[in-house]
Amino acid sequence: MIELRDLIRIFRRIFPVLLAATVTGAVIGSFVAGYAAVSPSATAVVSLRVQGMAPAEPDALYDGYYLVETERRFGDLLADILRTASLHAALESETGVALGRTVRVTPWDYRVNLRGPNAFSPETTAALQRLLGAAVREMSVRSGEPLEMSAAVGDAVPSPPFPREVGGLIGGGVALLLAALAVLLRRYLTY
Incomplete structure (x- = not known):
């Protein structure tokens, strides 16, 4: 004891x-x-969409497999675009919002974290939509595929606080x- x-x-x-x-x-x-x-953050969903298709030959037919595989390949290219320093710098200089972590949700949908005082504003998502739209159009033209692609950005919602x-x-x-x-x-x- x-x-x-x-x-x-x-x-x-x-x-x-x-x-x-x-x-x-x-x-x-x-x-x-x-x-x-410290820094408010929001989450937005960025999606890649096929807008239209112009066949290279008049009688050419494209099946669903071609569309899915092409969209998946373009989804990988969208991930590369989301990681480029030029997109990050352009968005930050235009809106004061920094792009954070990018998480793939589906082969052509990504969840993007936005950090900064204007992360929740519609102007931020509109600027991101415009910047991504230009990059995706350029990517679509460079690829030579008969697809018209666009990037859609959903409304930014507040990220869950810690x-x-x-x-x-x-x-x-x-x-x-x-x-x-x-x-x-x-x-x-x-x-």
Whole structure:
């Protein structure tokens, strides 16, 4: 059985370490939650669509497989366009909004993160639509395919905020790990 005197001695040795780890975890947790809330962000869906088709030969027929495969290939090219530095720079200079992460939803649909003070405005999505439309038209002409393609940009919706509770949990987890590490190191280094 442990005596009260020994318990107080152990508590005195461990308390500063636990306090330092808890404060460090709280600072990290508040930084994580605060950083995520700094810049407003929105999410817009960018889609590639076939507008029309002009066969190269008058009697040429194109089946659905051709259309799907061509649209998929153009979807890959749209991903390349979304990653170009010139598109990012043009959108940022025009609207003050930065393009963030791009996630492929379907072979020809992408979810794009928009970060900045004007991320939710219709002007931002209109500017993105215009910039992408010009790039897709140029891509369509360069490819030589008999398809007319366009890019459609959906309305920007607010991205889900980073919950403060999650930041607190991250900070608490860091605090527990630091406290456990400090206790183990102190135990093995003092004996």
